[in-house]
Amino acid sequence: GQQVMQIPQYQHVQEGEDFTTYCNSSTTLSNIQWYKQRPGGHPVFLIQLVKSGEVKKQKRLTFQFGEAKKNSSLHITATQTTDVGTYFCAEYPGTASKLTFGTGTRLQVTL
């Protein structure tokens, strides 16, 4: 079945450094969503990308959807300790169906 892989599995950065997580698929993705899960918490929706090459920004977060719609990335500029958590991408085929989550990237930020 559809597998969505994320790299890296884990990243530890100093506060103020940038961070990027990548989401890769062997097949074309219809739509991609990103979620953040704080330690001990539940996934919280961040954004959905639909179009090939789409770029969306939310303050220090930049989300990209690849031209071939087989990969996506989330970039955080100047990380803060509040960015700590696990970031998941999820494939959404559209028209009210299930999401298939990626393997996640755990981000640790220290002062």
Place this chain on the structure above:
Amino acid sequence: GAGVSQTPSNKVTEKGKYVELRCDPISGHTALYWYRQSLGQGPEFLIYFQGTGAADDSGLPNDRFFAVRPEGSVSTLKIQRTERGDSAVYLCASSLMQSGSSGANVLTFGAGSRLTVL
């Protein structure tokens, strides 16, 4: 309610026992999802309801797992003859998205029910 409510938050049971986990979605949300998350893993899809019917139950691992949503609101995930491998956090999510609609399908997750099978 304001959010997705799941009970119990924690359940410890013995191998072989029967367990029920309850999910109360956001009022008016027609779609309801059950996921299972093991430590260090991403959420794994189990079943999805649109209204009262199971639109996709392809993620249920075997016939020990069953879920219902009789009135299109509250859902119960039922696990028979629990095994140690069933230990995980069971997450419920709901969304406004209806079948045939396009656009962002934003899932709102509950806090989860942590199941431990001894």
